[in-house]
Each structure stands twice: as structure tokens, then as C-alpha cells.
Amino acid sequence: MRKPELLAPAGDLEKLKMAIQYGADAVYLGGEEFGLRAFAKNFDIEEIKAGVVYAHERDKKVYVTLNIIPHNDDLNGLEEYLLKLQDAEVDAVIVSDPGVFGIVKSTVPDMEIHLSTQANTTNHLTAKFWYDQGVSRVVVARELSLAEIKGIKDNTPEDLEIEAFVHGAMCISYSGRCLLSNYMTHRDANRGECAQSCRWKYSLVEEKRPGEYYPIEEGDRGTYIFNSKDLCMVNHIKDLVEAGVYSFKIEGRMKSPYYVATVIRSYRLAIDEYLKDPENYEPNDYYLDEIKKSSYRDFTTGFYYDKPDEEDQLYASTSYIRTYEFMGLVLDYNEENKIATVEQRNRFFVGDEVEFFGPEAEFHTQTIEELWNKNMEPMDVAPRAKELVKIRVDYPVKEGYIMRKKA
Structure with a gap:
């Protein structure tokens, strides 16, 4: 069995590195044009080059979104941009529009092309059509059941990859x-x-x-009639694999590095546990519990098992649930004196109980008993964003580990 790909969102270079450190096999990102996340930080071409170098040094891949549905003026400059992406050695581009597809094929004919979910692929004949044009992967529409995805996989060439969203915000449309x-x-x-x-x-x-x-009242604050729950398939890894899904796509280029690390880590651990013994694999609620330590709306399995109904909507609020907060990022750890250098992300105090976690399954809980500034002068509180502080940490942590606290 081919090992599934875990595909992570990368809204900027920090999130790209975080996703790869926490277990992503590949990342997808947008440049400053031609993608569907205009309000993300996105990447200029030099940042794309840096991201590709970082990923390739670790045997990971980078895909770039070109998935807008363009008007005439939106196509200006696309050829030049594609040549820059080719020079940056990106692994594939994600396309939805036939016109953009044609420009990719004529400008950079050796570039791998993935068909975006925006192209609405819902049947095997459409998938085969795009395969015959040169697409190597289809990101199937989110409105498909697992049985329908299996029908596409069973009736298309073996080397056509199927990618599907497995986690994140759902669109009402x-x-x-x-x-x-x-x-x-x-x-x-x-x-x-x-x-x-x-x-x-x-x-x-x-x-x-x-x-x-x-x-329209479902509660004291009214209702949000179009507001969907978030997709979460971490407890359904086996069903996804058996349906023929190769690439497990996480939504969230606008989300925080903490969200990316938390979600990617849980899916990485769940996929790896499944691969150890596929026949006897049983879902582990630990991974869902860990995901719930990031911000989320209540969860749904979307269209995978049944058509969504009122149970898959959130009528009372549009707010995220936040049970934990991202407090800091470990930059360094001295094993001799057990002192970690931490970049602060939210205010914390001496006496706070916090958790440290990295890509591994375990996390470590302790109380902050001693806190210093970067000059080793004692502090009672770390109040300033991205301030460098020193904390005594009993458990050996590493660069890139995250400190979190119950909200």
C-alpha cells in the first residue's frame, strides 16, 4: 500500500516550516497573485524559493495555488510568474480554470499539474478527461461521499492521484x-x-x-443560518485510505502556526498508527482531543457518509471554540541547566501551568516556577509579544516545540 500524503496549508514561511516540522509530507501555498487567499500573507517569489529549499532539504514537496477563476485582466503576467515558479523548482501547481491550465501547459510543459477542488470534479469521466489532458492529481469536490470517491478511483488510471479535504472550514456553497x-x-x-x-x-x-x-432564533443571540461546522476526519483514516484518497488535505492558510502544528501533528500520528497495522487499526480519541486544543468550530464529517443536515450547521454562534492558547515557541534548550529560550506569543506569568509539545505523541505539563528575560534578570510576567524569555523546563524540549496553556 502506498503511504498517504499529509498535505498542510502554508500561509507564510513560518507556517511552512512549522507544518513540515510537525509531520507534513507536502505543503500548499499561494503567491501574491492567482490564488484564492488574497488576505493571507502569501509568498513573494523569493519566499517561495526559500520554502522550496527548506522543504526539499527534508524530502518534502511544495505545491503552489493558481486556482482563481480569472477574468481577462487576471491572466496578465501569468507566463512570467510560471517561469519563476519553474526556476524555484516547485513540485506542482494547483489549477481550476481551463484557460490557466492551457497557459501552464504551453509555458512550462514539464510542470506537474493538480486539478483544484474549484473545478468541481464529481465523477470518473471528468477525472479521466483531465488525466488525458495531463493532470496528475484531482482534488475532488467536497460534496462527494467516500463511496463516490472510491467509484472515481476504481474507474480511472492507477497513477491518477486523488486528493481530498479531510479537515478544516467548510463552505456553504x-x-x-x-x-x-x-x-x-x-x-x-x-x-x-x-x-x-x-x-x-x-x-x-x-x-x-x-x-x-x-x-430567526435558535437561542438568545439569534441564529447563523449558513454557518457550517468544521470538517474533521481524524477518526476515519482507514475509510479514507480504502476509498482511494492518496493526499489528505488540511484547510487553513489563514490559520495560526499553532493551529497548523496542532492539527498536522494529530493527523501525522493517526496516519502513522494506521500504517503500523492497517487491518487492526482502531481510531484513537487522543488525536481528536489534541486537535481540540487548537481553535475550532464543532466538527462534522461533511458529505463523506451522508448528506449534511441541520446537525452539521452551527445556528447559535459563528465564534471559534478555544480551550487552549499559544503561549510561546521554543527557540533553544540548554540540557545542562534545563533552561529553554522561548519566544512569547501570549502573556503568561510565574505560577502558570503550561504544556510543552513537539511532533511526538507525548506532551509535558509543568508549572512555570522561574522566569527570566534574555539577560537572565528575574521576571514575574512575560507581557510583550515575541519577547525572548528564559524558562526552566524539566522535560528536554527542542527548537520548534510549542508552549500552550488552558484558556
Whole structure:
């Protein structure tokens, strides 16, 4: 059996490095143009080159999104950009539009092409069509069940890879083709500018009574009728593999490095546990519990088993659940005196109980008993963002480990 690929979002270079350190086999990222996350930091070409070097040195891959649905003017400069991506040695580009696909094939004919979920691939004939054009991987539409994905895999060439989203925010519209943002804010979701209008709070207005708002109430604060739960398939690794999914895609280029590390770590551990003994694999709730230490909405399995219903929506709130906070990032650890250098991310105090975790399954809990600034002068609190502080840590931590605390 071929080992599944764990594919992580990379909103910037820090998140790219975090994703790879915590177990991603590949990352996907957007440049400053042609992608669907206009409000992420995104990468300029020099940062893409640096990310590719970092990934390739660790035998990991980098895919770049070119998945907008472009208008005529959006195509300007694409050929030059593709040549820069080829020079940067990216491993593949992710495309949704046939016109963009044609430009890729004529400009950089040796570039590997993955078909974006924006292309709405829902059947094996469509997948085979794109394979015949030169696509090596299809990111299937999110509206498919596991049985439908297996039907695509069983009826397409063996070397056509299937990628599917397994975790993250769900779109209320069909595979991202939402016009709410366009209509209400003039921000085009299909050109990377979605305002997430589906997360807003709505009321009813009767046609002949303008200005009279009728609240739709599920609770004291009203309801959010388009607001979906987040997708989470960490307890369904075996079903995904048996359906033919090769690449397990995590959504979240706008999310924090802490989110990326936490989610990627859990899926890495779950996939590796499955691979040890596929026939006897049983889901381990530890991995879901760890994911819940990042920010999340309640979870759903989306379309994989049944069509979503009212149980897959969040009617009471659009807020994330946050049970833990990202307190700091370990930069160095002196094993002799057991002192870690930590870059602060949220305020913490002497006396706080915190957890340290890295890519491994274990995490370590301890109370902060001693705290110093970078000059080893005693402190009671670390109040300033990204301040370097020193903490005595009993457990041997490493560069890149994360310190978190219950919210």
C-alpha cells in the first residue's frame, strides 16, 4: 500500500516550516497573485524559493495555488510568474480554470499539474478527461461521499492521484462557488477575496414590510443560518485510505502556526498508527482531543457518509471554540541547566501551568516556577509579544516545540 500524503496549508514561511516540522509530507501555498487567499500573507517569489529549499532539504514537496477563476485582466503576467515558479523548482501547481491550465501547459510543459477542488470534479469521466489532458492529481469536490470517491478511483488510471479535504472550514456553497460575498460586499470569492458572508448573522424581512426585521432564533443571540461546522476526519483514516484518497488535505492558510502544528501533528500520528497495522487499526480519541486544543468550530464529517443536515450547521454562534492558547515557541534548550529560550506569543506569568509539545505523541505539563528575560534578570510576567524569555523546563524540549496553556 502506498503511504498517504499529509498535505498542510502554508500561509507564510513560518507556517511552512512549522507544518513540515510537525509531520507534513507536502505543503500548499499561494503567491501574491492567482490564488484564492488574497488576505493571507502569501509568498513573494523569493519566499517561495526559500520554502522550496527548506522543504526539499527534508524530502518534502511544495505545491503552489493558481486556482482563481480569472477574468481577462487576471491572466496578465501569468507566463512570467510560471517561469519563476519553474526556476524555484516547485513540485506542482494547483489549477481550476481551463484557460490557466492551457497557459501552464504551453509555458512550462514539464510542470506537474493538480486539478483544484474549484473545478468541481464529481465523477470518473471528468477525472479521466483531465488525466488525458495531463493532470496528475484531482482534488475532488467536497460534496462527494467516500463511496463516490472510491467509484472515481476504481474507474480511472492507477497513477491518477486523488486528493481530498479531510479537515478544516467548510463552505456553504458548492465547492467554494459562492456569490454571497460578491453580491453583498463586491469581493469576489472566486478571485480570492471572500468576505465569509456565510458566517454572518441574518434576520428575515417580508417583501411588503421593508425595514421590519423578524429574528430567526435558535437561542438568545439569534441564529447563523449558513454557518457550517468544521470538517474533521481524524477518526476515519482507514475509510479514507480504502476509498482511494492518496493526499489528505488540511484547510487553513489563514490559520495560526499553532493551529497548523496542532492539527498536522494529530493527523501525522493517526496516519502513522494506521500504517503500523492497517487491518487492526482502531481510531484513537487522543488525536481528536489534541486537535481540540487548537481553535475550532464543532466538527462534522461533511458529505463523506451522508448528506449534511441541520446537525452539521452551527445556528447559535459563528465564534471559534478555544480551550487552549499559544503561549510561546521554543527557540533553544540548554540540557545542562534545563533552561529553554522561548519566544512569547501570549502573556503568561510565574505560577502558570503550561504544556510543552513537539511532533511526538507525548506532551509535558509543568508549572512555570522561574522566569527570566534574555539577560537572565528575574521576571514575574512575560507581557510583550515575541519577547525572548528564559524558562526552566524539566522535560528536554527542542527548537520548534510549542508552549500552550488552558484558556
